[in-house]
Amino acid sequence: MAAVRGPRALLWRWWPNPLRRRSDRIEAWTLLTVWLLALLAGTPAGLWATRSVELGLARERAEWRPVTALLTERAPGTASGSERVWAEVRWSVADGRAHRGQTRVEPGSAAGAPVTVWTDPQGRMVTRPPTEAQASLRAGLIGILVGTSAALVPLAGGRLVSERLQRRRLEQWDTEWERVGPQWRWKTG
Template sequence: MAALRGPRALLWRWWPNPLRRRSDRIEAWTMLTVGLLTVLVGTLAGLWATRSVELGLARERVEWRPVTARLTERAPGTASGSEQVWAEVRWSGADGSTHEGQTRVDPGSAAGTRVTVWSDLQGRQVTRPATEAQASLRAGLIGVLVGASAALVPLAGGRLVTGRLERRRFDQWDTEWERVGPQWRWKTG
C-alpha cells in the first residue's frame, strides 16, 4: 500500500511511466484546465454579480424617496387589531401628477390619514430600499450563488470530456484484448 501514498500517487499522470497512455496525459491536462477554469469563472462571475447587485441597490437608495400619501377610504378592520391591513392610498408625484397604490396601514384608519410610501423617479410606488447592511448581505449571497452556478459550467464540460476519454480508453482496451486474448488460451487450457 505504500506505493499508493504521497505526491506520486496524486500526480501519477504527470510522472514518466511506460504504462501511461496518451489519453492519460490528455485527461491530466483536461483536469488541470477544468480546475483552473472553475476557480476563475466562479470567482469572476461571483464578483461581477456582487458588484452589479450592490450598484443597483445603491442606485435605489439614491433615487427612491419617501412621499406622503393619504388613505382614499377607511381601512378595513377595527382599531383593536394588531396586524396591519392593505388599504388604497393616493399621493402626488414630484411633477404634480396623482398616483394611486396600496400600502399596509393600521386597521380602522380613517380616510385621509397620512401614511408614508416610497416612490421612484417616475412616481411609481416601490418598496423601501435596502439599507447598506441589507444590500451587502443580499449582494454577497447572490454573488456566492451566481459564482457557484457559473463554476458548474466548466465542471460539467470537464466531466463530459473525461467521460468521453474514459469510454474511448475502454474501447481501446477491448480492441487490444480481442487481439491479445486468443494468444493466452493455449497457456491456460
C-alpha cells in the same frame, strides 16, 4: 509496500510511469485546463455581479424617497387583528401630480390616515430600499451564485471530455481483451 500518499498520489498522472497511457496525459491536461478556466471564468463573473448589484441598490437608496400618503377609505378588518391588510392610498409628488396605489396598513385604519410609502423619482410606488448591510448581503449572495454558475460551464465541459476519454479507454480495453482473451484458454502441455 506502503500505499503512496501525499502530493505524489494526487499528481500521479504527471509522474513518469510505464503504465500511463496517452489518454491519462490528455485527461491530466484537460483537468488542469478546466480548473484554470473555471477559476478564470467564475471569479471575474462573481465580482462583476456583486459590484453591479451593489451599485444598483446604492442608486435605489439614493433616489427613492419616503412620501406621506393618505388612505382613501377605511382599511378592512378590526384594530385587534395583527395582520396588515391592503388598502388604497393617494399621494402627490413634488411637481403636484397625484398618484394612487395599494399598500399594507394596520387593519381598521381610518380614511385619511397618513401612511408612509416609498416612491422612485417618477413618483411611482416602490418597495423600501434595502439597508447598506442588506444590500451587501444580497450582492454577495448573487455574486456567489453568478460566479459558481460561470465556473460550472467549463467544469461541465471537462466532465464531458473526461467521460469521453473513459469510454474510449474501455473500448480499447475491450478490443485488446478480444485479441488476448482467447489465448488464455489454450492449454499448455
